[in-house]
Amino acid sequence: RWLSVKRLMKEAAELCDPTEHYHAQPLEDNLFEWHFSVRGPPDSDFDGGVYHGRIVLPPEYPMKPPSIILLTPNGRFEVGKKICLSISGHHPETWQPSWSIRTALIAIIGFMPTKGEGAIGSLDYTPEERRSLAKKSQDFRCEACECSMRTALLPPSPDRDPRPEDSEAQELAQQISFKADSRQASESGGATSDPPAPGPAEGSSPGERDSSEDPLEDHEDQVDPPGGREGGERERERERERERERSSPPPGWSLNHKSF
């Protein structure tokens, strides 16, 4: 168990400062229970949402995977239910000891816009419900770790991060979108869907907000303009389509991800 402790101390140090996408720290009295906050992926119904949850580490960590439990209503994962992070013959992929809590956080962000398909612990709320929950999520405060979703993460940056250490991840992200696109084409005859493709200058870019207090109001204006909601949405969607054609889509949230 001391090996787990040693490892978790390192992870706690590594994740000590919030990023704009995620933050996680152990509870003060229990290194094996963490609380985390993640930002909803920008080009999704979870845009503008910040979601809070628990991570429970098994005593064998990192030999066994962590469990994740969402605490903020989000419309994708049931609140208070364990989400398992691996295994089974259904998925060839499985937990690797060289993964970390950060890997799990990145995965959960990436997994939010995927279909629930009626699975246990999954929810298939409508886009409207999800967007409304995303908005409300900012009001969430966690009693246990005393954090508020408005201030839990750094405000989203206006540009994609040009830091040199990200270039490798960026390269990877491009390979990923290429792979995913070819898969799509082969399955759909090239029909466009809605990839999670936040272009750097997307119309609804979170970067236009300049403080962590503002997003909610901005968001309300954009999502629910009086009397013009549907039209606004469609306009945004078209803007996104255009944006997508201009830029290949490495998702902004993935750029800091180095532990693959």
Add this chain to the structure above:
Amino acid sequence: MEHVKSLHACRVNHQVSFKGQLLLGVNCLAYDEAIIAQQDRIQQEIATSNPLVSDRQALTVLQNEYAHDDSIYQLKIKDLHKKYSYIRKTRPDGNCFYRAFGFSHLESLLEDSKELQRFKAVASKSKLDLVNEGFTEFTIEDFHNTFMDLIELCEKQPGLKELLGSFNDQNVSDYVVVYLRLLTSGYLQREHGFFQHFIEGGRSVKEFCQQEVEPMSKESDHIHIIALAQALDVSILVEYMDRGEGGTVNHHVFPEGSIPRIFLLYRPGHYDILYK
């Protein structure tokens, strides 16, 4: 719309899968938990009846593992007797190749200080190679440290008992297995141009490593063995004993043409250590 949504799911799924190879198996949570529970029970049973690495035993123990009139195996065991006298068994938990290799090589280092120094240098440098390949340092360094600790233990010329004790300490032993898996994965990825040809199912080398090499309990095949042997420059001979015709045991040396240091016995699904 349904169609479009599922494509979206596929896409994102794919992205996460490629980057982190981490899938949230929400689709089958209860089912998964039942499987985990059952696997745990099976592992428990295997664990209570098999140490991770056993004492050295006379090769004759093999004869009793098969029916006396099982002529194919009894003939092959006789053939094996011509070259080997002892066997050391490992727990059949899917990690047996790494554990057998790790123990056998470190055991041999107890009596070979020259190889020990060479091996220590290679092992010491290996972490940096992995980090340069993109592995996250803080997530792999504990595994590396445990591995180095054991090599340094061998340097102090402890009794065999102490080394055997370490390999039977689940934490230490599994950390060594993880590190050997990382070395295997790192080598396969570094030499992906070569190994790509041997991977079935249209997977990339990276995908193969994330599915078949790095996760614990995934069994090893030729490709794993050749990668680890080359990564550490330690020659491995494997005797293959199965139901095939012929009455003799065939062997393979990895890499081909090298002079073997480590001798392993393969029976379908499992590796043990052999001694002359």
